[in-house]
């Protein structure tokens with residue numbers, strides 16, 4: 001579906017909501033130019049503005065990424081704060097996280113269409129944080145509700161429930177309503193660890209090793225390209241939101257990924273892809289968690305743990321070029337400390 005027909009569909013829905021017949025509303029708008037202008041304003045009112053194009057980068061033979069420079073959602077970036085990855089296969093295009101709004105998903109589709117005529121045939125949502133899946137809406141608008149959208153069962157349930165509506169509302173608030181018009185479109189399929197998908201010249205393999213960033217993370221290995229999309233399980237020059245996560249679980253997840261996926265390129269949801277993403281993130285998390293665990297074992301408080309974390313070279317040398325470090329390190333230490341406390345007793 002084209003952008004203008006998507007807008008028309010939105011306008012039609014809004015007319016229906018106000019009890020104005022679809023045929024009357026749109027028919028009048030076509031007949032009278034001033035009403036057509038009014039209808040255009042109305043579309044702006046019910047739908048936030050488009051996102052400027054970001055040219056995709058090619059990461060490997062089949063995989064492309066639209067890179068998000070920012071680490072956090074703002075009115076200026078309109079929620080564009082997580083990377084969008086897609087795979088061009090013989091059978092069609094597969095999205096590995098389409099982004100955080102209808103508008104972001106539409107921008108991603110424009111980039112795909114500049115590269116290939118192939119349709120989008122599947123979507124994977126790495127976990128339930130909205131910056132990774134709210135753009136499902138754009139793909140379903142374009143390819144219909146039968147488009148397979150895969151996620152771990154925990155993520156599907158969370159998106160259908162409280163986490164879905166919470167993220168939908170937060171994204172609107174953080175972007176000063178730039179994402180308005182985005183509808184929650186939950187995954188319609190579940191996948192478990194070990195699932196494999198054959199897309200002709202490309203095999204995708206699902207990895208899940210318990211709770212890391214969330215209880216519902218999946219990493220997608222693009223087997224032929226020696227590349228794995230890790231979602232938010234690992235980040236590069238960002239600190240993950242660990243509210244739903246586990247430090248110990250993340251270490252285990254990294255070990256299993258290295259053993260079983262063994263990729264030359266790790267593609268994070270935030271930050272730059274490369275072969276060092278897991279190592280960079282592991283050292284940072286070890287610097288946080290090990291100091292917390294030692295403080296707990298010595299019977300020392302969270303404030304002491306925090307001082308030790310900040311002085312630890314693994315943390316200190318990453319502080320300057322990690323987005324949001326100053327404002328978030330205290331919170332991440334407290335989450336690590338509580339996890340260490342629970343582990344010690």
Ligand SMILES: [Zn+2]
Pocket residue numbers: 127129213232241
């Ligand atoms: Zn996340």
